[in-house]
Every structure is written in structure tokens, then in C-alpha cells.
Amino acid sequence: MKIRILIGGLIFSLASVSWGLCQNTIMTVKGPIPAEQMGQTLIHEHVLVDFIGADSISPSRWDQAEVLEVVSPYLSELSGLGIQTLVECTPAYLGRDPELLLALSEKTGLQILTNTGFYGAVNNKYLPEKAFALSVDELADIWVEEWNGGIENTGIKPGFIKIGVNGDSLSEMHEKLILAAGLTHKQTGLTIASHTGPALPARQQIETLKTIGVHPSAFIWVHAQSEERLENYSLLANEGAWISLDGIQPSNQKDYLKKLKFLRDEGHLDRVLISHDAGWYSPGEEKGGNFREYITIPREFIPLLLANGFTDADIRQLMVTNPAKAFTIRKKLLENN
Numbered sequence: 001m002k003i004r005i006l007i008g009g010l011i012f013s014l015a016s017v018s019w020g021l022c023q024n025t026i027m028t029v030k031g032p033i034p035a036e037q038m039g040q041t042l043i044h045e046h047v048l049v050d051f052i053g054a055d056s057i058s059p060s061r062w063d064q065a066e067v068l069e070v071v072s073p074y075l076s077e078l079s080g081l082g083i084q085t086l087v088e089c090t091p092a093y094l095g096r097d098p099e100l101l102l103a104l105s106e107k108t109g110l111q112i113l114t115n116t117g118f119y120g121a122v123n124n125k126y127l128p129e130k131a132f133a134l135s136v137d138e139l140a141d142i143w144v145e146e147w148n149g150g151i152e153n154t155g156i157k158p159g160f161i162k163i164g165v166n167g168d169s170l171s172e173m174h175e176k177l178i179l180a181a182g183l184t185h186k187q188t189g190l191t192i193a194s195h196t197g198p199a200l201p202a203r204q205q206i207e208t209l210k211t212i213g214v215h216p217s218a219f220i221w222v223h224a225q226s227e228e229r230l231e232n233y234s235l236l237a238n239e240g241a242w243i244s245l246d247g248i249q250p251s252n253q254k255d256y257l258k259k260l261k262f263l264r265d266e267g268h269l270d271r272v273l274i275s276h277d278a279g280w281y282s283p284g285e286e287k288g289g290n291f292r293e294y295i296t297i298p299r300e301f302i303p304l305l306l307a308n309g310f311t312d313a314d315i316r317q318l319m320v321t322n323p324a325k326a327f328t329i330r331k332k333l334l335e336n337n
């Protein structure tokens with residue numbers, strides 16, 4: 001009996017190794033799925049964010065059962081609108097809670113991705129004290145360990161790397177973050193999503209990644225909408241980076257339409273990701289405070305695109321093909337791209 005279990009286990013691990021090698025895999029909080037199962041995806045949203053700062057944050061600041069109750073209707077609503085996957089971009093020390101995400105995924109059926117990495121934007125308010133003294137290798141070790149062994153003893157693995165930098169020229173600390181993210185990518189194949197904003201630090205991060213052999217297609221330029229010189233989109237899309245236009249709201253859809261038209265006309269629609277950056281439960285506020293729904297894209301923005309000359313194939317590219325490609329776990333190195 002024991003031997004059968006052992007052999008069974010061996011066959012299972014061999015099967016999962018070969019499956020992992022020959023399939024394009026996405027890592028959700030429930031485990032790996034083939035990229036073709038990702039479906040329509042919102043690539044940058046939040047379930048819970050706590051802005052109290054790295055020195056004061058603690059999971060005791062929210063009640064998982066209450067968050068589950070407040071948030072699950074918003075996630076269930078998405079399934080009804082054809083969305084199958086949500087990429088949860090809240091980093092560690094800002095309220096990342098993999099167990100909560102797993103419970104939400106099980107309750108609503110929505111596929112959810114979480115992340116590893118540290119967020120340096122807002123002048124390092126959300127960086128743990130230890131991050132300053134650690135070397136690039138030591139930072140990468142922490143994140144690689146979350147990939148290998150799961151996050152905080154939950155066994156839940158990250159589906160991507162999330163870091164954050166300030167919107168001006170890269171500081172020494174933020175250069176350390178992008179280098180550590182690059183090393184983590186080289187060991188895990190996880191894609192790097194970096195809260196960035198303007199083109200200057202995006203360009204600097206891509207150049208830094210190239211110095212250690214990481215291809216720009218491993219990099220998602222998060223909050224690229226804050227760049228107004230659209231030729232900078234072409235510059236970085238030509239290098240292979242992902243342009244993430246991720247703050248779509250009812251009031252700003254015309255601006256996003258203009259940017260997407262530019263990218264389509266320049267032939268870069270295969271490098272673009274869109275999302276709302278909406279949500280979220282705010283600990284410390286009554287029932288989590290004011291929650292922004294994740295519905296503008298499926299309800300209003302896609303119809304607006306279709307009314308403005310975008311085709312069904314373009315929508316599929318933005319909502320299905322690009323997310324699957326961007327979050328597929330694969331080492332994207334200069335030498336093989």
C-alpha cells in the first residue's frame with residue numbers, strides 16, 4: 001500500500017513536471033492552470049489595501065470573515081460579466097492576504113493571482129525596515145523562497161512579482177528592487193509588474209533588467225497611463241515591454257480610448273494590458289469603506305471600443321490573449337528572445 005502511494009506520488013510528480021514544461025502555466029492562488037484557462041482577465045485590481053505603512057501593518061487589522069462577506073459579491077458579479085480571472089496587485093506590507101484570496105476564489109469561482117515582491121513607491125513607506133540593509137541577492141532569496149515554498153506558510157504561491165518605484169529617476173533602493181526582481185525572474189520565470197507611472201523610471205528599469213540578461217517582455221510598465229508623451233509607449237513596446245493602462249473609470253474612458261487608438265494605429269495592441277485598479281476593502285473603515293466595483297471595462301469600455309472601430313479580435317487580444325501571455329511563467333531572457 002505504502003509502495004503504491006509512493007509510486008503514485010512519483011508518477012504524479014513526473015506528470016506535473018512534464019506538464020509544467022510543455023504547457024504555458026499561470027499560477028493562481030489555487031495552484032497552476034494552463035494559460036488557455038485564464039479567460040477574460042482584469043490584470044490590475046485590489047481586494048484589500050491597508051495604507052497604514054510597513055511599520056504598523058498587521059493581519060489583525062482586518063477580519064477575514066467580514067472582508068469575505070463584503071468583497072465576494074463584487075467578485076461574483078464579474079463572473080456574470082464573463083470575467084474569469086482577476087490579478088490581485090496588493091503587495092506585501094500593503095495588505096496582501098493569500099488565505100483571504102484563496103477563500104474568495106473558492107467562494108466565487110473566480111481565478112485569482114497574488115504576488116511576491118516589495119513596494120518602494122511613496123518614498124519607501126511600505127518597505128519593511130529590513131529591506132534597506134539587505135543585498136540584491138538577499139531580497140531575491142526572500143521572493144524566490146515564496147515561489148518555492150509558498151507565502152507565509154500558506155503553501156499559496158505567487159503568480160507574479162510586484163514591485164513599486166517612485167515616478168522620478170530611480171533611487172539606489174529602487175534600483176535594488178528592480179535588480180532583485182530581475183534575479184527572481186531568472187530563477188522562477190515570474191513576470192515583473194512594477195508600479196511606475198512615467199516613462200523615465202520605466203525605461204531605467206528596463207535598462208537595468210537588460211544588464212542582467214532579462215528581456216523587456218518580462219516587465220509590465222504599471223500605470224503607464226500617467227505618461228502623456230505617447231511616443232514613449234511605442235519606444236518601450238518596440239523593446240517588448242507590456243504597457244499597462246490600468247486606471248479605467250467611468251469618467252476617464254475617452255482618454256484611455258485615445259491612448260488605445262494610438263497604440264492600435266502604431267501596431268502595438270499585442271503589448272497592451274487594461275484594468276481598473278479598483279476595489280477595495282480598507283481596514284479601519286466601517287465595513288471596509290467605499291468600494292469601487294470592477295465593472296466599467298466589461299459594461300462600458302468594451303462597448304465604447306467596439307463603437308470606435310475596435311474589432312472583437314482586438315477585444316480578445318486585450319482581455320484574453322495578452323493577459324495569458326503576460327502572466328505565463330517562463331524565463332524571458334535576452335539570450336532566447
Ligand SMILES: [Zn+2]
Nearest residue numbers: 044046089277
Ligand atoms: Zn494598484
